[in-house]
């Protein structure tokens with residue numbers, strides 16, 4: 001790659017290919033309906049790999065909800081759900097989905113079709129289970145939920161072991177459930193192939209993240225917020241691996257040439273929480289201060305293979321056990337102590353100047369603990385933090401002017417610290 | 421005697437195990453006359469009003485006899501906030517019990533494992549032995565309390581006992597020494613047997629459901645507006661005593677089965693089955709209507725409400741859904757809605 005080619009300092013060229021990849025995902029869904037192949041809704045954090053391994057086409061309504069938001073339809077859908085009696089205070093992904101289904105929206109507007117069955121888990125939130133209960137009743141389709149015990153700061157190894165046993169048992173029950181509903185059998189060889197791809201996909205994503213440690217950071221949220229979707233929707237397929245590899249190569253070339261995503265990188269930030277999908281441009285405004293987000297636990301979390309006890313061998317040879325272990329131990333559900341520790345490590349390793357914490361009104365599981373997290377990071381580790389109140393899919397809950405003023409003052413604090 | 425505080429969005433904690441350890445199970449309730457100022461420094465104000473209130477009380481200091489806390493898996497609030505309790509409170513014994521969301525065979529096995537872990541940790545920490553015999557004794561004791569409460573509850577149907585008076589008794593049963601509880605309930609039972617019914621013909625008989633309600637004043641407030649809570653579907657209510665534990669089975673297994681088979685709370689799966697529970701009670705007790713109360717920001721109830729609304733509409737049973745802020749002053753603002761409902765039923 002010539003220096004001229006790599007000088008683009010905004011989105012990576014490779015990220016442009018994301019549209020095609022996601023297009024393929026939606027085409028695969030259409031094709032599945034045409035072929036009469038079974039389909040399933042799945043919540044994030046659930047083992048989508050099992051669906052691919054059993055030849056069931058997954059659909060992730062959360063992903064679709066972000067599409068609605070990006071296309072500026074989410075508010076309308078949310079209000080439709082509220083008319084049905086769903087509270088203003090409930091998760092806006094859920095309400096977006098209720099409105100999208102009710103209005104029979106196209107996939108490009110974030111619509112989702114009636115699946116053969118639904119798979120939820122409470123690993124991340126109650127909402128996932130309640131949401132699919134609502135929609136499974138509406139569509140009259142079977143719904144399987146995986147109950148994941150909650151790991152807290154003082155959970156011991158003994159407990160962890162029987163937590164895992166419970167999840168493993170349910171995953172095997174889930175295989176039986178799929179077989180019963182679809183007639184498809186679990187094929188170990190196919191499962192191995194799928195988990196191999198899922199592993200590879202995550203590893204490239206993690207490699208991309210490694211590059212973000214470099215100053216200046218080669219890629220910004222323009223690449224990661226959208227780039228995350230294949231991890232949700234296509235873990236187990238080959239195409240997204242190729243895309244991620246291209247992203248990596250391009251980012252690496254930037255690193256090798258000392259080029260950052262910003263022309264002038266002044267402040268390196270971390271962003272905790274889900275972005276405002278209806279206003280992704282907002283994150284571009286950080287550039288006016290030379291600030292760049294170099295780490296988002298949210299986009300990193302779904303490259304799930306982070307638990308050192310889950311080795312590649314385990315993933316390939318005992319995929320069910322590996323999945324169970326991962327469901328108990330990934331970024332998005334860390335107990336408070338681990339969460340603080342991970343934040344401190346990340347701030348150090350990614351050379352972060354300040355942390356933005358999104359107090360997401362939709363996502364109580366994620367916003368729970370933010371206040372203490374902020375206090376710990378600031379008081380014990382001297383890391384500046386700012387809490388922003390907003391919502392990931394409901395534009396009514398973002399007060400842009402207020403948030404901008406807060407960030408501006410925050411940047412000023414970071415500036416003063418740098419002068420010292 | 422020393423107590424173990426229970427932080428539970430329902431009544432999913434096996435009190436028998438605590439009793440068998442020689443301790444008093446003490447379910448934590450809120451105080452709707454205080455503001456959660458300190459708790460708001462830890463939990464955003466758009467999260468459940470009730471758990472924030474509980475945390476407020478806990479930060480300010482609990483009864484000094486309380487020497488440990490058990491948090492029990494219920495909704496996202498109890499689950500996620502337990503770590504905050506660990507941060508804010510200074511108890512040597514704090515245990516999170518993962519009462520399962522599902523109610524099948526694997527859930528049963530898991531719950532048994534988790535209860536065994538609770539036993540191990542109680543034994544190690546308090547240097548006690550929780551024997552099968554002690555567990556059997558405490559199951560018997562609790563079954564006795566359940567039977568007494570169930571019998572007393574029927575005086576609500578006979579229009580002898582007001583819902584608020586009954587509510588206060590169930591609360592008491594969840595906090596006091598169980599031997600004391602038995603004595604109080606036995607004497608109350610005798611008293612109710614001789615008490616005359618109240619003769620208000622205009623009274624509206626309702627079933628109360630929703631988030632758990634621990635403020636007896638709220639029940640009194642509903643009574644002042646013309647309702648009689650003839651039956652309920654609450655943790656501070658029927659969910660605490662409706663079924664009995666099998667006394668012949670191995671105690672831990674019996675305890676686990678009891679909790680997985682009792683009338684479902686909205687925090688468990690599938691929560692829509694709660695509709696069947698309410699419907700059945702509504703039929704048996706020939707209620708005039710259903711009042712479903714959600715504590716402000718209570719997600720489990722907020723998710724289920726439109727389904728309940730639809731189903732009760734189909735059955736042509738009047739149904740009222742109200743969100744309540746856990747604050748006595750704010751109840752008054754709801755009077756118009758409750759009164760309008762009383763008028764139509």
Ligand code: SF4
Nearest residue numbers: 091124125127362363
């Ligand atoms: S935004 Fe939060 S509450 Fe909503 S579905 Fe996602 S994890 Fe659950």
Ligand code: SF4
Nearest residue numbers: 429468495631715718
């Ligand atoms: S009131 Fe609702 S949100 Fe609050 S603890 Fe109870 S079930 Fe959970």
